[in-house]
Amino acid sequence: LDKILNGGFGKGELAIILAGTSLGKSWVLCYCGKGALDVGKTVLHYTFELDEYKVGARYDAIISGIPINQIIINKELVRARLLAHSEKTKGTLIIKSYPTKSANITTIRNHINKLNHYGIIPDIIIADYADLMTSRKNYEVKRYELESIYEDLRALGSELQLPILSASQTNRSGMDDEVVTLTSIGESFAKAQVADVIISLSRRYEDKRLNKGKMYIAKNRAG
Numbered sequence: 001l002d003k004i005l006n007g008g009f010g011k012g013e014l015a016i017i018l019a020g021t022s023l024g025k026s027w028v029l030c031y032c033g034k035g036a037l038d039v040g041k042t043v044l045h046y047t048f049e050l051d052e053y054k055v056g057a058r059y060d061a062i063i064s065g066i067p068i069n070q071i072i073i074n075k076e077l078v079r080a081r082l083l084a085h086s087e088k089t090k091g092t093l094i095i096k097s098y099p100t101k102s103a104n105i106t107t108i109r110n111h112i113n114k115l116n117h118y119g120i121i122p123d124i125i126i127a128d129y130a131d132l133m134t135s136r137k138n139y140e141v142k143r144y145e146l147e148s149i150y151e152d153l154r155a156l157g158s159e160l161q162l163p164i165l166s167a168s169q170t171n172r173s174g175m176d177d178e179v180v181t182l183t184s185i186g187e188s189f190a191k192a193q194v195a196d197v198i199i200s201l202s203r204r205y206e207d208k209r210l211n212k213g214k215m216y217i218a219k220n221r222a223g
Contacts, residue, residue: 005197006223008035009124009163014154014194016130017167018218019201025167026050028201029126030058032165036124037063037091044115044122045095046108048132052097055128059093094120100132105152112160122162127153129167147190154194170200196221 002008009015009032017025026049033043047055061068064081071078085091096111112122127133130149139145150166157164168191192198198219207213 001199004217004223005220009165009197010222011161011163012154012158013163013196013221014150014157015163015165015197015199016191016195017165017199017201018170019167020170023201023203024213025169025201026055026128027058028199029128029165029167030055030062033093033124033126034059034062037085037093038089040090041123042092042121043094043124043126044112045093045126045128046103047095047097047128048100048103049128050097052095055095055097059095092120094122101134104134104136105149105156106136108156122160124162125157125160125164127164127166131168143190147194150191150194154196192219195219 017028019025026047029045033045036043045055057068057071060066060071060078060082063085064071064074064078066074066078066081094115098107108125108127115122130153131146133149135145135148136152137148139148153164153166196219197217200216200218201213202216203213
């Protein structure tokens, strides 16, 4: 991805992982976070669906190499590998959860300001996922609300000069596509217009049988 994206996710960019339900959007976001940790970055991971412990368990599994369903029985090994990774990379991970549809961009800004007060400056923000946030204004039409949320996220990334990663679901027709393109983006096409990078995931029955999947760069403003 770093090679294809001309160096990775850039400062001020909004990147979206696009996929159907239960195809691994949140896992990909965690892998992206782990990639930033590997090079010593401070990762701020917001979750609006899972609780902090479940997201943390995913990072534990990814960093330690221990399958997530075996973490508890291998907790000492997992802890040792996490400590070794932390000492080697000096990366920092902060996970913060908010109930679905309870947080907007002002909530996020206030939390970042609080972290800054303690000397914690994020290098990358992950919002899992933006569709579960709420807008600052009330809209009767959902697509206008979603457009406002994504515009606010991109503006925040531009202001702080860091990349923001999020995820979005495909529409129903995109669930069975062999390759998910921008035409399958759900609810509001404005997401595609606002985002700098869109990476789609797809897994048809045959892919699942072979334990494979497809990742497609649907939009890349930098190359």
